[in-house]
Amino acid sequence: MSKASVKILTLFSLFHFVFFLCVSLLSPLEASGQREFDYFVLALQWPGTLCRTTHYCCPSNACCRSEPVTWFTIHGLWADYDDGSWPACCTHSEFDIKKISSLMPVLEKYWPSLYCSSPSRCFGGKGPFWAHEWEKHGTCSYPVIQDEYSYFSTTLDLYSKHNVTRILDSAGILATNSEKYPLEEFVATIRNAFGASPLLVCKHGSVEELRLCFYKDFKPRDCVMGYNMLDDMSNSRSSCPRYISLPTYKPASIGEITRPDDVETFRSLSAA
Numbered sequence: 001m002s003k004a005s006v007k008i009l010t011l012f013s014l015f016h017f018v019f020f021l022c023v024s025l026l027s028p029l030e031a032s033g034q035r036e037f038d039y040f041v042l043a044l045q046w047p048g049t050l051c052r053t054t055h056y057c058c059p060s061n062a063c064c065r066s067e068p069v070t071w072f073t074i075h076g077l078w079a080d081y082d083d084g085s086w087p088a089c090c091t092h093s094e095f096d097i098k099k100i101s102s103l104m105p106v107l108e109k110y111w112p113s114l115y116c117s118s119p120s121r122c123f124g125g126k127g128p129f130w131a132h133e134w135e136k137h138g139t140c141s142y143p144v145i146q147d148e149y150s151y152f153s154t155t156l157d158l159y160s161k162h163n164v165t166r167i168l169d170s171a172g173i174l175a176t177n178s179e180k181y182p183l184e185e186f187v188a189t190i191r192n193a194f195g196a197s198p199l200l201v202c203k204h205g206s207v208e209e210l211r212l213c214f215y216k217d218f219k220p221r222d223c224v225m226g227y228n229m230l231d232d233m234s235n236s237r238s239s240c241p242r243y244i245s246l247p248t249y250k251p252a253s254i255g256e257i258t259r260p261d262d263v264e265t266f267r268s269l270s271a272a
Contacts, residue, residue: 035081045072051063070175074111075209110156113129181244199213
């Protein structure tokens, strides 16, 4: 081999070494081509609203437990941008249920799935609700949260510290099918206890989701919409009427199809 060829090979090898060294020094977000997030959103679900639309029951669906779930449950902890967008599926860190085995009793109670279907995973296939939340959102919470266990334990800590169900109960805002509450009172109750304005999502006049927002150090902050900070109820009004409800529901039995016209729908879904 000529000296020129040796020199070329040496330069080629050096180039590859420098390239892979630079890649290895990138953060997981930078490696995925997505920038670091701006703030956290703790998204909570109201089972009374979601479970009333349950058409088929299965063991994995908390709506089908013998006793109704009468507290807000966790949807997820999301890393968001101030412009209203968000990063997603930032690394190939696949969900491993063994890593959170010690948290399972608490997760089952406060972070259950309210559906029978399995959500899609970031890089193919379907899996548990927790897998979807970790792979889509948890992997994008770097550098504040850097591993699967920390993602779930941090979310549970925030949920426990800011107990929305207890806050509302203390103000006399209770789960019932016979009463509606002024949106202004509902939002003010959360804001006064939490220290920042929440975001509400409603469906047919009932609270479906309640979202609390945090700075990266987990101090409360107002939620945002687009480039503008939310002022009191401005965004909540977009999907919620002036009076809203926290409905209750009657659990269906495992395997029960709650409406006859859903039989064919369920069969088609099962065959897919």
